[in-house]
Amino acid sequence: MDRSGRSGVHRMQMQVPVSRFESVGVKVPSRSLTTSDLMKTMKHRIGLDLERLTGIHARRVCSPGEDSYTLALGAAKNCLDHSKYGPKDIEVIINCSISRSKGGKMIVYEPSLSHYIRQAIGATNAMVFDINNACAGMLTGVEVLNGYIQNGTFKNGLVVSGEHITPISNSAARTVRSIASRQLASLTVGDAGAAVILERAIEPNKGMAVSQFTTLAKFCDLCIGKPLKSEIGGVMVAKARKIHKVAIEHAPELVRGALVRAGLTLDKIDHIIPHQTSKSSIRKGIKELADKFKVTPRNVVINLMEYGNTASTTVFLALYDMLKGGRVKKGERIMLLCFASGLVVGVIIFTMDDLVDRYGIHD
Amino acid sequence: MGSMIRSAAFAGMGRAPLFRGGSISMGVKAAKKCLDRSSIDPSEIGILIFCGIYRDENIGEPAIASFIQSKLSLNRLSNGEKATFAFDILNSGCGVLTAMHVADSHIRSGLARYALIVASDSVPIRDHTEAFPFAPGGGAVLVEGTDKAGGLVDFRFDTYPTDGEVFRSFIEYQDGSRKGERKGQFLRFERDPRFLEGGIKGADRTVRELLKKNKLRDCRRPLEWTGRWWM
Structure with missing residues (x-):
């Protein structure tokens, strides 16, 4: 059953139109900060090899003049460069970042960041609004746009996010005193922007097979991020071990539900792209899935070594790298999997199609 | 399939001379009233959208909607049959109408049967907010799918x-x-x-x-x- 109370079979019988990813774009800052250099800025020595623990060698960090808005805008432009659509063809723009910095302001509430993106790219016919759903933001934007496309409200749309999230690393570097600190996860984040264009799929068998999102609100207070009062930047307080335990406990059933709705089994998935937190967490989570389903996933994508955890943009940054590196083929099935504060579990399964032709190692 | 408003409620300042309620507590109050008036089984709610702008302590994550879902005890855990998906929409003063547009779209696409929309705003941190120009308040609207004529007819959003x-x-x-x-x-x-x-x-x-x-x-x-x- 899904959130409508209808079974997947019922929905398939309804021949609901599906949407497909038409284009993917990213923008990452040029400045790179290694984990060892970040650890040198720590006020207290904690005796921890963070790189070994997380697998994160470096992350990209905004330079002066770069912020959430410029990263989102750069990703939107890159996405349009790979698209058949021009800015004026875009019918809706949804910005989904957690961070909302722009032009020296730490957080911009009004107008929405999508409003500024609309103006900057010249998408004069687009409706705009922002979504906030922690690290599940972009996938939530895709889910909302998928709903719009399914019922014909819009034929296409742009989901975009720019994460300037490393200021939380600075405050963590000042306050983390031990490996048990609830701000430890703040040292794993990196800055990045990502964007995707969705459109209505012409062939019903191609495109998004299923999307399924659930909020396990019992755990809503396990990770909270907010701006600081007296200092610049923000703070993220997370019970990382508990989150990991909850994700391992609940994710397999939710993944199973999505697979059943799509009429698939885990062995039919060619690539799993999970939210990029740390190498060890991802491996443990995937092992749990493998044990529960008695199937070893064919390929689990991990790209956090050079980017860290880029919040709402991780899965699309990884997808973009796969497309650019020619590591995904037409006809292969991909599962996007996110775990985010809330606690949100989201699954999207889609089949790679002609999208792959516009990328590649020589692009 | 279309959608219609099943119930709505407002939670204001009450009789307290100095209102001290946060945005989450006002949102929860409004949502509870709204659900009481609807006479539906709250576990049937497929999506919960929060669309207030000024949130307690300026929280950036998680979505405020997840706190409200938790306090309303709406499918706090998925049991395989019932699940709620909660997220926030930010669109200035158009947030509620945008959320209704999203809810209508989700319902007409068959992705949800009921959508609960909650909005509430209050001063986030009193001594770190300068000249807050709004009165605090919270509201909630329950949108449901319907095969009857009427309900939500059309939406239009223009950006100037x-x-x-x-x-x-x-x-x-x-x-x-x-x-x-x-x-x-x-x-x-x-x-x-x-x-x-x-x-x-x-x-x-x-x-x-x-x-x-x-x-x-x-x-x-x-x-x-x-x-x-x-x-």
Whole structure:
């Protein structure tokens, strides 16, 4: 059953139109900060090899003049460069970042960041609004746009996010005193922007097979991020071990539900792209899935070594790298999997199609 | 399949002379009233959208909707049969209508049967907010799918780029280096005098276009009256 109370079979019988990813774009800052250099800025020595623990060698960090808005805008432009659509063809723009910095302001509430993106790219016919759903933001934007496309409200749309999230690393570097600190996860984040264009799929068998999102609100207070009062930047307080335990406990059933709705089994998935937190967490989570389903996933994508955890943009940054590196083929099935504060579990399964032709190692 | 409003509720300041309620508590209060009036099984709610702007302690994550879902005890854990998906929409004063548009779309696509929309705003941090220009309040609307005629007929959203900067709100840092200036991050508001006039003109044009598209007679009162009330 899904959130409508209808079974997947019922929905398939309804021949609901599906949407497909038409284009993917990213923008990452040029400045790179290694984990060892970040650890040198720590006020207290904690005796921890963070790189070994997380697998994160470096992350990209905004330079002066770069912020959430410029990263989102750069990703939107890159996405349009790979698209058949021009800015004026875009019918809706949804910005989904957690961070909302722009032009020296730490957080911009009004107008929405999508409003500024609309103006900057010249998408004069687009409706705009922002979504906030922690690290599940972009996938939530895709889910909302998928709903719009399914019922014909819009034929296409742009989901975009720019994460300037490393200021939380600075405050963590000042306050983390031990490996048990609830701000430890703040040292794993990196800055990045990502964007995707969705459109209505012409062939019903191609495109998004299923999307399924659930909020396990019992755990809503396990990770909270907010701006600081007296200092610049923000703070993220997370019970990382508990989150990991909850994700391992609940994710397999939710993944199973999505697979059943799509009429698939885990062995039919060619690539799993999970939210990029740390190498060890991802491996443990995937092992749990493998044990529960008695199937070893064919390929689990991990790209956090050079980017860290880029919040709402991780899965699309990884997808973009796969497309650019020619590591995904037409006809292969991909599962996007996110775990985010809330606690949100989201699954999207889609089949790679002609999208792959516009990328590649020589692009 | 279309959608219609099943119930709605408001939670205001109450009788307390100095309102101390946060945005989450007001949102929860409004949502509870709304659900009580609806007589539906709350576990049937497929999506919960929070669309307030000024949130307790300026929380950036998780979505405020997840706190509200938790406090309402709405499918706090998925049991395989019932699940709620909660997220926030930010779209200035258009947040509620945007959320209703999303809810209508989700319901018509068969992705949800009921959608609960909650909005509430209050001063996030009293001594780090300068001249908060709004009265605190919370509201909730329950939207349901229907096969009957009527309900939500149509939506229209227009963006007027020239007016985008006439009302701005943001958090900015000041280092306390100026005389009399405190150090820290502060929520601030900037309103251009053209805001009222631009808002009325834009709203009038959008409503006119929507009525024309749906062949509905324009029998509104002059928008200036409404404008004076809500600005």
